[in-house]
Amino acid sequence: MRPVQRARLAALVLALLCGAAGAQGTAPQDEDQALRLADLAPELPMPSTGKTWHGHAELAWGRSLQRSLLGPETWMAQQRQSVVLQGEVASSADLRWLGSARLDHSDPAQAPYPQALLSLQEAYVSWRVHEQLLLDAGRINARQGLGTGYNPSDFLRAGALRSQIxxxxxxxxxxxxxxxMLRAQRLWEDGALTALLAPKLAEAPSQAGLSADLGATNDRSRWLLGWSQRWSENLQPQWTLYGADGQAPQLGFNLSSLVGQATVVYLEWAGGRTPNAIAQALALPDAPRPWQQRLATGLRYTAANKLSLTLEWAHDSAAPDREAWQQLQAQPAAYLAYRRWAHAAQALNTRGQWGLYANWPDLLGWQRLDLNALLRLNPEDHSRMQWLELRYRWPGLDLALQWQAQTGRRGSEYGSLPQARAWQLSVRGYF
Structure with missing residues (x-):
């Protein structure tokens, strides 16, 4: 399907959505949070005319153990100051203006950016045309998928990570x-249809600190169609069809189900014809485009004491297998280019990854003390990453302590990263 044909298809769906505004129906009822599909439902009912703004300021201090190819590991001091602002202005009962942005000043800077780094996350207008029809236009963080650590059906994630804190x-x-983008969402009883068009606005990402960086997210024209329909009390699958200039259409699928009273199983899948990941990273000409599939599947258990544990397996058939991964490590320039591409695309470095994630609000019954943790294991090279956070919440103030370790042999996914270990203490005040 040619780019013009794909754009016409998405435009046609947008027109059909608008034409259906007069149809009768009711919005889907709320259900258990674990069974919701990410960003499938529209925003909550619009507030009365007025302003609702909030944000936070954060100070962080820490140290990291940096690896070196030419000498011993050394500890480096780190600090960061951040301001985050988000909110909305409702100019009428059916029209809202929404935005969110953050400004980080990091020492040392987050490479390849300068110390002061602006991230304009959202800035868009939302118009409720009808009880069952919403139109949005502007910069929108449209997330997709059920996976915790990897989201293969989140087709708009590539290039979107500007500031990683x-x-x-x-x-x-x-x-x-x-x-x-321009986005339309049409609701009916037990279902929803979404269509979006994202035009090309720039040629390449910008490394300027105060840039809106439209080239990171809109360097080519893209479109997406999403449909979901509840089949039963616990089953509401979501299908997505995605297209972009220079890329064959990609299909996505999400499904979750409640097992018993405390366990959710989920599957997130995406597939389509595309070159392998190394060919994409190195921009190899005339690379074959076989059918590739990516998935994240797992289960999430929530205990009576609020502890939530998620075990997830992620797979990408386009990523290098063990042999190709070892061969890539023997080519320093190609290896570095591939790692940079995988980071920007938020893709798996190798074909598989295990993830274990934990969230425990009110840890051990201690009110306002939260635990968050993760463990990621690469089975291809046996490297791993561990992260732990303890956060204590007062009214209007958070105090957090974070620790991170990345281990493995040289050349492995986590063993080759510059930062071997790190800790950070942060204070966050809300306003």
Whole structure:
């Protein structure tokens, strides 16, 4: 399907959605949070005319153990000051203006950016045309998928991570850049249909600290169609079809189900014809485009004491297998280019990854003390990454202590990263 044909298809769906505004129906009812599909439902009912703004300021101090090819490991001091602002202005009962942005000043800087780094995450207008129809236009952080650490059906994630302040998967999804788009959402009883168009606005990403960086998210024209329909009390699958200039259409699928009273199983899958990951990273010409598939599947258990544990397996058939991964490590320039591409695309470095994630609000019954932790294991090279956070919450103030370690032999996914270990203490005040 040619780019013009794909754009026409998405535009046609947008027109059909708008034409259906007069149809009767009711919005889907709320259900258990674990069974919701990410960003499938529209925003909450609009407030009365007025302003609702909030944000926080954060100070962070820490030290990291840096690896070196030419000498011993050395400890380096790190500090960061951040300001985050988000909110909305409702100019009428059916029209809202929404935005969110963060400004980070890091010492040392987050390479390849300068010390002061602006991330314009969202800035868009939302119009409720009808009870069952929403139109949005502007920069929107449209997240997809059920996976915790890896989201193969989240087709708009590539290039969107401008400022990384934590290894927490929730932080990576929330703090990334949105994509400039026109989006329509049509609701009916037990279902929803979404269509979006994202135009090309720039040729390449910008490394300027105060840039809106439209090239990171809108360097090519893209479109996406999403549909979901509840099949039963516990089953509401979601299908997505995605297309972009220079890429064959990609199909995505999400499904979760409640097993018993405390366990959720989920599957997130994406597939389509595409070159292998090394060919994409190195921009190899005329690379074959076989059918590739990516998935994240797991289960999440929540105990009576609020402890939530998630075990997840992630796979990408386009990523290098063990033999190709070892061969790539023997080519320093190609290896570095591939690692940079995989980081920007938020893709798996190798074909598989295990992840264990934990969240424990009110740890051991201690009110306002939260625990967040993760363990990631690469079975191809046996390297691993561990991250732990303890956060104590007062009214209007958080105090957090984070620790991170990345281990493995030289050349492995986590053993080759410059930072071997790190700790950070942060204070966050809300306003």
């Amino acid at each position: 934590s290894a927490d998967p929730a932080s990576l999804k929330t703090n990334r850049l949105g994509t400039v």
